[in-house]
Amino acid sequence: MTDTNGFSLTRRGALVSGAAAASTTALPLDAQPLPAETPAATVPVSFTVNGKKRTLDLDPRVTLLDALREHLHLTGSKKGCDHGQCGACTVMVEGKRINSCLTLAVMHDGDEITTIEGLGKPGDLHPMQAAFVKHDGYQCGYCTPGQIMAAVAMLQEVKDGVPSYVSPDLTAAGRIDAQEVRERMSGNICRCAAYSNIVAAIADVAGAEDVA
Amino acid sequence: MKFDTPAGRNPIDQQKVIGRPTDRIDGPLKVTGTAPYAFERNDVAPNHAYGVIVGAGVAKGRITRIDTADAQRAPGVLSVVTYENAGKLGKARAHTATMLAGPEVEHYDQAVAIVVADTFEQARDAAKRVRVDYARAKGKYELKAAKDGAPIAKGDKMKTARGDFAGAFASAPVKLDATYTTPDQSHMMMEPHATIAAWNGDELTLWTSNQMIAWAVRDMSETLLIPKEKIRVVSPYVGGGFGGKLWVRSDAVMAALAAKAAGRPVKVALARPQLMNNTTHRPATIQRIRIGADKAGKITAIAHQTWSGDLPGGGPETAANQTQLLYAGDNRLTETHLAVLDLPEANAMRAPGEAPGMMALEVAMDEMAEKLGMDPVRFRIVNDTLVDPEKPERKFSDRNLVRCLEEGAKNFGWDRRNPKPAQVRDGDWLVGMGMAAAFRNNMNMKSGARVGVDRKGVVTVATDMTDIGTGSYTIIAQTAAEMLGVPLDKVVVLLGDSRFPVSAGSGGQWGGNSSTAGVYAACVDLRRRIAQKLGFNSDDVTFADGKVSSGNRAVDLAKAAGDEGISGEDTMEYGTLEKDYAQATFGAHFVEAAVNVYTGEIRVRRMSGVYDAGRILNPKSARSQVIGGMTMGIGAALMEDAVVDPRFGYFVNHDLAEYHVPVHLDVPHQEVVFLDTLDDKTSPMKAKGVGELGLCGAAAAVANAVYNACGVRIRDYPLTLDKVLEGLPMA
């Protein structure tokens, strides 16, 4: 079997036995000839980033994350997985935290976007940024902007009355404790695992006494 | 400078700056997103193109045909590099498999091509248009099947023995013979491997994410067959490594090839789903442990045999390491076997050897304590040793395991533990306590630095050391500040550039002690030069409060530096103290875990420990290192498992949605206490590594707590709920 389109010809059984046989081919499955179409046209898009109006002409395939990092050179938002599995790309759109890797830039025409660069600068840190420094709420630093953006937006969600899976009573007003912080921050992976310190930093900002 | 006799009193002992829980000096950059990681260096290569790597779709075989025509014709594509047009490449000695496949394919997702285009979107799409045909070959993918007959691995201490293990074990009144397994694990650092490569004539610069700059230069030289002098590697910020970035990987090699082909700088990042199969992983192990003891709990016989697999020419997971040193016992045996497997390259991941080794040994110790009817803390204390048990004439440089155990037990409230499993219930949860020793070897590596003072009194340290989240920037600044008597904000630290003196780099938890020792050496050289310049007798010169003083003379450091500034440089090298003394770090982990009576779900409720790693250079960043290790231990205990599909020879769950690492909700507040000790045989810093210690034993402490909670002993990691349910009676 040496047909490149062979996967539609080979059932699983053939594939499995092929794995043991001397010669089987047929990969990749999804290579397809180039369609006879023109290159992707660009689409104009305007949005406000950290208070500044930005206008770009983008291939519609460009994600919001890549628009920020590769086109606006705002590299504070990180690409950890590009698939919504880590949270390193967290930004706020219209005040709400989202994964900027899983949305197209062209879908955000007219939106107000806040990135880590819009929160504070060295020497003029946002309280959450300062708390992360104070509590050593990071190690390698790669997930850190996402953690901070998520934390700031998360505290607002609590204020807005959004419950969480660990809230004992869904109808009770938002209250914050350590388990609430942990559940609500679980979309931000930190492989260096500064979690214990990150929770302390967030508690510091939230003024929550029972967060330990 | 050579460190060959135990350290006497030196300026570090002042601990005016060193030893303080200082905030990281790179913190403000990291929290504002302005610390530049490799892929973000748009400043150095503004005209760069984008490269996307195509990985092999089979685990073993030959490429019979590569058709790049569609990819070449795709919009924006500048070039496609495969083994057919890459030119002659070497294989770095540090690499087990090559970074570019062809015609042989050695493992799944091994790079077979890189597609370069003007934009990332174009390159990613065009990469899917490369068509590769393979002649698939039969491979070996299952350790269990390859274990029998796997020989003892080549290398030092792969088989060790003392006394008569077989005889002593046979006659021991209490004994355990148990086999444990640990799965393949993936580093999964948050920043995927990334590189920008740029050629200037025959000179190559790589802005990359790498733990070991000098190794990176060497390995690129051996791969590209160009002189080391033509290669510059820059890696000042590294988004995590855990051993996965000890050696250059395909991103660097393919970026260099792509940049040459495209005639432009090229930037490349591995896609997250590529990481697990394209790069290295910690290999799975099978570990058989036998322990015999007398009725008082004194170990009389201990054996640890371990098996792992790797590609041909690769190395073993040295999971018996700690068993050679941790506990007493006159009759002993360790064996480290290596099987050939055709999975991706197995290699170092945080605490190679001890991390999986302690997962097995410390559960075996728990099982043995139970057989003896002894408290597990007590059992370990009884079997403490102050000498290398394989070589009793060799002492430990400093060992305070017993203190860690005792203080840890006290802090944790260990005396409240019910030794009988499955007795404590809290609502729907069975609650238990477990503990384990922590143990990790200490290694010291040659390390150099250059230190200068300018006319404003600003101290600049330059070394090719890396900071992979470990806190290198800060402890190096603290070292220089201490040595030169200046406040921390007068120190600038430059790291991760092959133009700087060669350092220890970051690995094996040697980075902290070794790199600061190198900075110490450079500072000693600089102090000598300054004293000489001022005409001081260098023996009684004090550097304090921004001044250099001798007798009744005092000169501002800035003045002493003068308009032209002054600098020193040296490399710390080591004598035989590491051979003469066993050097290691110690600790005791304590965990409270809960097991859901209905579902078998496991949650860690409390986690604390006491650790001994000599002088703690910065308690704040050292704590972070330890909690990071402890958390990786939670992952290893409960969820991390790179699943092999033995039909196709690859890790199936190859992204962060399917390969689970702990998230916030898995991790309780963690208490870390450091013993206030100094080890004068490691370096003038009197410090030891702390970056891996927190991991070693942590998973076993979780596993032991799970057993105490629910009475189900699981010897195959990770402890997922299906394994718990097999032994958990219906509530």
Next chain:
Amino acid sequence: MKPFTYERATSPAAAAAAVAAKPGAKFVAGGTNLLDLMKLQIEAPTHLVDVNRLGLDTIEATPDGGLRVGALVRNTALAADPRVRRDYGVLSRALLSGASGQLRNKATTAGNLLQRTRCPYFYDTNQACNKRKPGSGCAALGGYSRALAVIGTSKDCIATHPSDMAVAMRALDATVETVDGSGRTRTIPIADFHRLPGSTPWIETALTPGEMITAVTLPAPVRGTHIYRKVRDRASYAFATISIAAILPESGTPRFAFGGLAHKPWRVAAAETKADGGAKAIAAAALAGATPTSQNAYKIPLVERTLAAVLAEGRAA
């Protein structure tokens, strides 16, 4: 990601017409699943119709005491709506158990229903998958199947549906409202919305090409204890190994829908009438005919055990 063209729709009917008119066109709403799959070329639309600004983002009371949830209502907004929290606790809890705060802020009600499986062989384009490439085979059979389906499977597919929200909606007897390219609307009971794989696992829902979800309607609330219990090894940000949406009324027949078991939210009427027999009887009826693999056979006892937990919680409430 293959090149595509992009347009922003002006009305639901226009959106449906635009997708119906172009082969390979797709709607994009939250994008949290579609973009993920497009990057891997598992999805490769030629044209994207952005439906985000069609005003389908409100939750309105219906005349019969229920709620009509716009297709574009974000998961967070739905979970946090005071009426949902008070009257449809099982739905709020299910939504909150899924994904992460960031994803829930973006993911929509309609998109959540249309999520595709997390089967690792579906996700690796080197492997055979009948969903991704009809006729290529199912590499999951005989492969890594710990998380995969135990019931309603076929020889062509053992994938699960990953949604939590849909499981709660199944327990609530929601209905899905749609409009197609010719402007025709219809309602589809949630029970009929998702399909079993059979011999066509790539056809996952009852939607026709170009048909667009406009709303999901929840009938009047069922009073009683609402529970959504999601079982997983990682404490959060993980798909369910299994999950149970339960509504335990003070009197009358309880309702149980299950996630993580099948290609669709799993609900068996006979299991609910057996509720007096306890967890064992409910599980036996719900799982009659199950065909687990050796790797996911643990789900069978796990269902019974989790039911026991749910019933105990119900008694305690």
